[in-house]
Amino acid sequence: MTPQTRPGYGGTGPGAFTPDGCSVDLYTRLPVGEEPRIIADAAPPGARLLELGCGAGRMTHPLLERGLEVTAVDESAEMLTHVRGARTVHASIEDLDLGERFDVVTLASFLVHSGLDGVRDRLLATCRRHVRDDGCVLIQREGADYHSVVPRERVLPGGLTIRIAAVTPVGDGVDEVRTEYVWPDAVWTQTFLSRELTHEEFERHLAAAGLAIDRILTDDGIWVRAVPAG
Structure with a gap:
């Protein structure tokens, strides 16, 4: 499903999405x-x-x-x-x-x-x-190194990998953050804007x-x- 998101926010993967790019199916599994x-x-x-x-x-x-x-x-x-x-x-x-x-x-x-x-x-x-x-x-x-130590990932029980794949400056101190959520049977991404x-x-x-x-x-x-x- 194509999400209807606000500018700078988006997501990909199965199921419905919220306006800030969050996958509903993803959050039922996290x-x-x-x-x-x-x-x-x-x-x-x-x-x-x-x-x-x-x-x-x-x-x-x-x-x-x-x-x-x-x-x-x-x-x-x-x-x-x-x-x-x-x-x-x-x-x-x-x-x-x-x-x-x-x-x-x-x-x-x-x-x-x-x-x-x-x-x-x-x-x-x-x-x-x-x-x-x-x-x-x-x-x-956010943690002190949230925007600087990239890419980084952690693996949780159940085989879920959460990866901060990229942090890209978009101006005025704001970064575009791309996060990936990888399960053995499904993958979701979320992109959002964040300011340190x-x-x-x-x-x-x-x-x-x-x-x-x-x-x-x-x-x-x-x-x-x-x-x-x-």
Whole structure:
């Protein structure tokens, strides 16, 4: 199926695609890593959690198993058909306004590194709009060598190879990233735009949304806990 994607984003392989080039079939097969544990450890027991960009529920389901009450948001109706046990909302993250606040808001999948002008600040504004004043926002950032150590790959159990095949500058500090997902029986690719962020730039965007870093959750600095400023 030919994906209908936004400029700079695309994907190839079997099945349906989302506007940012993600394969629905791919995301139903991707294994989950340590993300649910990291999130659950940073959240109060039984917390109400807003998951922005839930996809096919790869993290949603383990978070539910850990006793969190999850509202799962995605712009893809096809992705949401695979989510079980959570309240689901079909909406664009940037435009979301549920009129309620949550103990925890998550923004994973490196969405904060969006290469599209203005999208990052709108994503973070959504986070602040939906988090309680005494709550927290958990954000997944790119690793320090994400754009520089290329090509690189890792092999996961089940025979899946995830390969960052190319990172190509396209201007104004934005890179086009091409990722390949290779299984013995199927291959998918995804191309998307990503902007590296220094720590200072990241803090500046957080501040513009009314958020501030509370602490770094992982040794590699990829997961960050932010809280409402002031």
